[in-house]
Amino acid sequence: MRMPNFIRFLLFAVAILAVLDDVWAERLPAISGVRVGLHPEQTRLVFEMDQAVPYKIFTLSDPFRVVIDFPEVSWRVSPARMRASVGLVSGLRFGLFQPGNSRVVVDINTPAAIAKHFVIPRKGEKSLRFVLDLKPVSRAAFFAAPRSTESRSWAKRKRKPSTPAAPARPRSREDKRRVIVLDPGHGGVDPGAVGVTGSYEKKITLTVARAAKQVLEASGRYRVVLTRTRDIYVRLRDRFEIAHVNKAEMFLSLHADSIASRKIGGGSIYTLSDKASDKEAEDLAQKENKSDIIAGADLSAYASEVSRVLIDLAQNDTNRESWHLAKMLVGELKKDIKLLRTSHRYAGFAVLKSPNVPSALIELGYLSNRTDEKNLKNPKYRKAIGKAILRAADRYFARKTLNNRS
Numbered sequence: 001m002r003m004p005n006f007i008r009f010l011l012f013a014v015a016i017l018a019v020l021d022d023v024w025a026e027r028l029p030a031i032s033g034v035r036v037g038l039h040p041e042q043t044r045l046v047f048e049m050d051q052a053v054p055y056k057i058f059t060l061s062d063p064f065r066v067v068i069d070f071p072e073v074s075w076r077v078s079p080a081r082m083r084a085s086v087g088l089v090s091g092l093r094f095g096l097f098q099p100g101n102s103r104v105v106v107d108i109n110t111p112a113a114i115a116k117h118f119v120i121p122r123k124g125e126k127s128l129r130f131v132l133d134l135k136p137v138s139r140a141a142f143f144a145a146p147r148s149t150e151s152r153s154w155a156k157r158k159r160k161p162s163t164p165a166a167p168a169r170p171r172s173r174e175d176k177r178r179v180i181v182l183d184p185g186h187g188g189v190d191p192g193a194v195g196v197t198g199s200y201e202k203k204i205t206l207t208v209a210r211a212a213k214q215v216l217e218a219s220g221r222y223r224v225v226l227t228r229t230r231d232i233y234v235r236l237r238d239r240f241e242i243a244h245v246n247k248a249e250m251f252l253s254l255h256a257d258s259i260a261s262r263k264i265g266g267g268s269i270y271t272l273s274d275k276a277s278d279k280e281a282e283d284l285a286q287k288e289n290k291s292d293i294i295a296g297a298d299l300s301a302y303a304s305e306v307s308r309v310l311i312d313l314a315q316n317d318t319n320r321e322s323w324h325l326a327k328m329l330v331g332e333l334k335k336d337i338k339l340l341r342t343s344h345r346y347a348g349f350a351v352l353k354s355p356n357v358p359s360a361l362i363e364l365g366y367l368s369n370r371t372d373e374k375n376l377k378n379p380k381y382r383k384a385i386g387k388a389i390l391r392a393a394d395r396y397f398a399r400k401t402l403n404n405r406s
C-alpha cells in the first residue's frame with residue numbers, strides 16, 4: 001500500500017524536529033560581546049549573553065589576575081585574545097578551562113577588589129548583560145578582602161560528567177606498537193602566540209599534531225596519543241603525566257612562537273636542561289612555562305616547581321636519550337622544513353620534565369613570520385612535518401633496539 005504524500009511529509013517533519021531538538025539540547029549559552037570601560041572610580045567589564053548563567057569570580061596574585069568561571073559557553077567574540085588595556089585591565093582572554101567550565105582571565109596591573117557584580121536582564125534590542133566592577137586597592141587590602149564570590153546559582157549548576165582532555169586507553173597485550181605522545185601546545189583559555197594574519201598557535205599545534213598522528217599510525221609501528229584533542233587548556237604537568245600513564249616511549253611538545261622581528265623564520269628543537277644554551281632559549285622556556293599563569297590556574301601549591309625547573313640525577317639517563325632524539329629530529333626535519341642556524345637548544349621547559357619519557361619540544365616556526373605562518377596553514381606542509389617525525393622516530397628506536405642488544 002502506498003503511503004499518502006502528506007503522511008510521508010509529516011513523518012519527515014517529525015524526524016527533522018527530533019534532530020533539531022537534540023541540537024537544541026546541546027546548544028551552549030552564548031557570549032556575543034565583551035567590553036572593558038573606564039569609570040571614575042572603577043574599571044567595568046561587561047559581557048553580553050543570550051541567557052543568564054551561573055558564575056564564580058575570584059582573584060589571584062603573583063601576578064595579579066581576576067578570573068571569571070562560567071559553565072561551558074560558546075564564544076561569539078573575536079579575536080579570542082583581546083588586547084584590552086583599559087584602566088586596571090592590561091589583558092584579557094577566554095576559552096575552555098576544563099570540560100564543562102569556560103573561563104575568562106583578566107590581567108590587572110595593580111591589586112584590585114571585586115566591587116560589584118550583577119546581571120541586567122534583556123531589554124528590547126539590548127541583550128542580557130553580566131557586569132563586573134573592579135576597584136584598585138592596596139596590596140594589604142587585596143589580601144585582607146574576600147577573594148572569591150559567586151552567583152547563587154553557581155553551587156546548583158548542572159555539572160557535565162567530566163571527561164579528561166585526552167583519556168588514557170589501556171593498551172591491549174596484542175598491541176605491540178610503541179606509544180608516542182604528541183602534545184599540541186597551549187589550548188582553550190591559553191591561546192599561545194598570535195600570527196601575523198591572526199592565526200592562533202593553539203590551533204596550529206593541534207592541526208600539526210593531528211597530521212603527524214595520521215602519518216605515524218599509518219606506518220603501523222606506532223600508537224599516538226594526543227594530550228588534547230580539542231580546544232581546551234591542559235596543565236603543563238598533566239601533559240607529561242599523560243605520557244607516563246600511557247607508557248609512552250617518546251613525548252613531543254609542539255609549538256609555534258612569535259617574536260618582534262618578522263624577518264626571522266624557521267623551526268628549532270629544544271630539550272630540558274637546568275642551564276640554558278643561550279639567552280633566547282631561556283626566554284622562550286620562561287614564556288612557555290607561563291601557560292598555567294595565563295590560564296588563571298592557582299599555582300600556590302607548586303609555584304616554585306614551575307618557575308624553577310630542577311633536574312634530579314635520576315633524570316640524567318632520560319636526558320641523554322632526549323638529546324639523541326633531538327639530534328635525529330633536527331636531521332630529519334631539516335630535509336623538509338627550514339630550521340634556525342642553531343637548531344638544537346636547551347633550557348628549563350616545565351613541559352619536558354618527565355622523569356622517564358625522552359622528551360623534546362619542537363618550535364615549528366614563527367607565526368610572526370609570514371612564510372612560516374603560511375606554511376603551517378598548508379596541509380601538505382603539515383604532512384611533511386609528520387613524515388619527518390616518523391623518520392626520526394624510526395631512527396631513534398632503531399638505535400635504542402641496537403643498544404639494548406649489545
Ligand SMILES: [Zn+2]
Pocket residue numbers: 185186192193201254255256257288
Ligand atoms: Zn608555545
